[in-house]
Amino acid sequence: MTTNTQVFLNDLIAKNIIKETDGTRKLTIQGVTKNYKVYRIPPEYLHYNIKNGRIISSINRYEAEGNVLNLTDKVAYNNILQQYIVESNSVALQSTKANIKLFGQRLPGVVLNDGRVIDGNRRFTCIRLINAEDGANLYFEAVILDQAEGLTDKDIKRLELNLQHAEERPVDYDPIDNLVEVYTVIVKDKLFTVEDYARNTNKRKSEVEKMVKKAILMAEFLEFINAKDKYYVARDLNLDGPLQEVMGILNKEDSSDEVEFLRVKNALFTALAIPYRGDTTRYIRDIGKDILSADNREEFLEEYEDIVEDVYETFQEEENVTKEVIRKVNADLESKKKSESIIEDKITTTRITNIQGKPVDSLKRSITTLESIDTDQISRLDATSKQEFKSLMDNINATMKLFGEKLGI
Known part of the structure; x- marks a missing residue:
């Protein structure tokens, strides 16, 4: 039949x-x-x-x-x-x-x-x-x-x-499929308003607004890597978590300064297109926390401009961008190594600076911890625990001696 x-x-x-x-x-x-x-x-x-x-x-x-x-x-x-x-x-x-x-x-x-x-x-x-x-x-x-x-x-x-x-x-909804649906019915086809969608999916309006913002970022990133409307590429790259971090970083930027906002967004899109750490979500988060929110932000953006341009132009020259093509570009692109070096250097510099600037705070926290120990319980420790406690005290005394030498006392 x-x-x-x-x-x-x-x-x-x-x-x-x-x-x-x-x-x-x-x-x-x-x-x-x-x-x-x-x-x-x-x-x-x-x-x-x-x-x-x-x-x-x-x-x-x-x-x-x-x-x-x-x-x-x-x-x-x-x-x-x-x-x-x-x-x-x-x-x-x-x-x-x-x-x-x-x-x-x-x-x-x-x-x-x-x-x-x-x-x-x-x-x-x-x-x-x-x-x-x-x-x-x-x-x-x-x-x-x-x-x-x-x-x-x-x-x-x-x-x-x-x-x-x-x-x-x-x-069981894949988060990228959910973003694609939101982008299609609210942004692209304008079938529903944010309020309509929220009402019909039992979601808060604020939650849908965030989804729309993230869906727009997804579409913009795909266009950046010359994969416009190829939503499956976003799913292949597991972009939901990284896009969430990008959105969080951009939310802190002054969107009224269009030139600066675009500089930051394109830098993040570039890092997203050529990541080198296993956890891309954490990688983008570290860029936001340890570079774009740090004192070396402007230095980073200036150094990174050539890489942004190179990555963008490289992808625009590709006829059919897929996950496999992205991997090939990552393997062949000379700017990738330079990107890794710049980002790693800036993150490391920020972290060292943060550590150097907080010895007093760290010592205060240590004293608070020591003072929380019940001294009456020390005398009731068994022989093995007393020996371990003494060994830890020796380590503390040695560390304090080192601090004294650094202070010149």
Whole structure:
């Protein structure tokens, strides 16, 4: 049987191919909350939502590679997106699959009359996998919504956000995919305001504002490395933590001074593009704390300007920037070693200066610690503990003697 031609689910209800169950699911649509009937739907009449927030960066990668997702071949279309659903959180999917095998599908999904799955992609995937692997004949149970009854794209996206974020708490959402969704619906497509998004995802407005700011930084960084709109690159590079640090640093900058603000942002983007420490998040944090907030900030920015320009121009010359290309650029770029040297030198200088300037504070803390010792307990120590205590006292006395020599007393 071919399922490539457009089939509307309501027509299949009339033909008794899709059957009503005795279940319902409560949904809020266009501000009205009510119970909707649940139907048993053969999976072959359904297809994944290409705008599913959990796999948005995977779809972005697929299309960036020159591929086209086309519903004219529904089987191929579903198989491609199914693999992305599996990869997005294979552990959670296996758990859901095992649960469905034991107890059946407990929570109904939500689909449109054209067969698009709006809610329940993981459950839909599990049912498809069980049918394929075990030769079963499970149906997907879901509410059917008809767009012809006045549902707009915004109504559908609002419902999707509400179900995925507010009800199910999407702990399995990749943070970059979440940023991409925020960037798409709020910044790029302007489908929702910050207030709308916060209300429909059960988040605070301030939390969404931070997400928008970080999402914009993500888009700007991708443009800086000539990977505009290639959101999967941000996911490949695990940029959520580093971008959080970049945002924190820039929040302390005076954005009204556009030239200085851009200098700092481009320096951070450059360090992000050619990092050399294992933990990029900590690396960016150290640059903010020990360079950009220190006395050698201006010296660093001046020395780093040539590196920023070189890195930017190098990436702009690349035709197809991917994670692999970034690694190659990092391996070949002469400016990388110079960048490492400048950053390491400035961080080390700041830390040495900080240590040198705090001997009095350190000694005060040590005295406070010594004074907290209960002297009555010293006499009750056993022989071994007394010997260890005496050895520590000898070390303290030797250290104090050294301090005295440094002071000339």
